Amino acid sequence: MRAGHFSLKLPGLSASTIIMTRLPRILVWSNVLSINRAAQFRRVLPGGKQRIGKMINLKINGETHELDVDPTTPLLWVIREQAGLTGTKFGCGIAQCGACTVHLDGSPVRSCVVPAQAAVGKDIMTIEGIKPGHGLHAVQQAWIDEQVPQCGYCQSGQIMSAVALLAANPSPSDQDIDAAMSGIVCRCGTYPRIRRGIKRAAAAMSNASNNGEKVNG
Numbered sequence: 001m002r003a004g005h006f007s008l009k010l011p012g013l014s015a016s017t018i019i020m021t022r023l024p025r026i027l028v029w030s031n032v033l034s035i036n037r038a039a040q041f042r043r044v045l046p047g048g049k050q051r052i053g054k055m056i057n058l059k060i061n062g063e064t065h066e067l068d069v070d071p072t073t074p075l076l077w078v079i080r081e082q083a084g085l086t087g088t089k090f091g092c093g094i095a096q097c098g099a100c101t102v103h104l105d106g107s108p109v110r111s112c113v114v115p116a117q118a119a120v121g122k123d124i125m126t127i128e129g130i131k132p133g134h135g136l137h138a139v140q141q142a143w144i145d146e147q148v149p150q151c152g153y154c155q156s157g158q159i160m161s162a163v164a165l166l167a168a169n170p171s172p173s174d175q176d177i178d179a180a181m182s183g184i185v186c187r188c189g190t191y192p193r194i195r196r197g198i199k200r201a202a203a204a205m206s207n208a209s210n211n212g213e214k215v216n217g
């Protein structure tokens with residue numbers, strides 16, 4: 001055998017035979033390891049109830065939730081399943097579509113790839129939380145006025161991204177809008193209406209601010 005060269009050859013056995021004969025054992029061990037990993041988070045609570053993870057506190061829309069979760073669970077599922085806030089949608093699960101966008105300390109993030117643990121101590125805002133007090137957020141109102149949604153599935157991600165854009169840039173150009181929004185996939189192709197909606201919201205927020213009015217935005 002040459003130095004640096006590894007050969008799987010054993011007397012009388014081909015590599016494929018070795019893999020086929022060892023595969024069941026490898027699979028059994030990988031299952032044992034994952035079961036052990038799950039058990040590591042399992043605890044028994046008073047009253048005999050089983051805990052499935054670890055108690056963590058998450059501040060969602062200004063409210064603290066004490067949640068029993070595996071800290072590695074994607075934030076999206078914690079928001080939807082544990083906190084019961086289903087306005088945030090699952091699209092691809094791999095940070096490619098933006099349907100799951102929420103804000104972490106004011107910045108838009110793809111909650112499908114953020115572990116719950118990473119959100120501890122931060123302000124999480126979902127679509128349900130962008131409307132402080134009464135009335136609609138300026139972006140929501142503009143979305144209605146421009147009739148932006150079609151099927152609606154992507155729209156919570158679109159609105160969360162638009163709100164973050166306007167917070168950072170109150171008067172975005174077409175290029176700014178395209179740069180901020182192009183990663184949020186809309187299968188219905190509502191992009192022209194999204195652009196109009198953002199411009200309308202920007203104008204409403206600017207007018208309200210010039211008139212000294214309080215505007216949600």
Ligand code: FES
Nearest residue numbers: 091092093098112
């Ligand atoms: S579901 Fe998170 S980016 Fe698609």
Ligand code: FES
Nearest residue numbers: 151152186187188
């Ligand atoms: S409105 Fe249907 S996917 Fe965007």
